Amino acid sequence: AQKVTQAQTEISVVEKEDVTLDCVYETRDTTYYLFWYKQPPSGELVFLIRRNSFDEQNEISGRYSWNFQKSTSSFNFTITASQVVDSAVYFCALSENAGGTSYGKLTFGQGTILTVHP
């Protein structure tokens, strides 16, 4: 069965610091997809990125970057020069392909609460 672990329960940083959120996953599937979502206090989960298991290139989007390492089953998320608006709960999630039969059920980690202080 698939599993996602976010070992950091809470992280607190001061504005402009860089911060990395860790995500480790377990799956027996050879094809799978990894996601990061942001959950601000309003409660809505906001999609940030999707990565498939065959693409290990790192990705950068503005202040956000993602490091996918299949060898260590990790998909870490870094925020550069953090801002107060980055304060939220961040979730890593996994969706297995199951030979093309999967419809996309997500397995989430427990989330990391990020607080950025001014």
Place this chain on the structure above:
Amino acid sequence: GAGVSQSPRYKVAKRGQDVALRCDPISGHVSLFWYQQALGQGPEFLTYFQNEAQLDKSGLPSDRFFAERPEGSVSTLKIQRTQQEDSAVYLCASSGGQGSNQPQHFGDGTRLSIL
């Protein structure tokens, strides 16, 4: 709006009452998911619809939980004879496709409190 809409935003009920939670997905989205999020935890899958067909209800915790999507758009999650352990945020998500690679778009959730 263009996003997933859930109502009510908050629901308080006494133990033993029945409740109904509504989800209005993004127009045209084939896939609809319900998740339950306990305080301080990640969301956990409850059930999945492809159009009007409920293809997976393996995550529903008991037979007190029932979901429907009769016309393939709006969905309702019903909980009968509520219990305190049902207190959680119930999240609805939709996606335009049917595969495991499709990002899901979430609503704000319904926060259910059982007294």
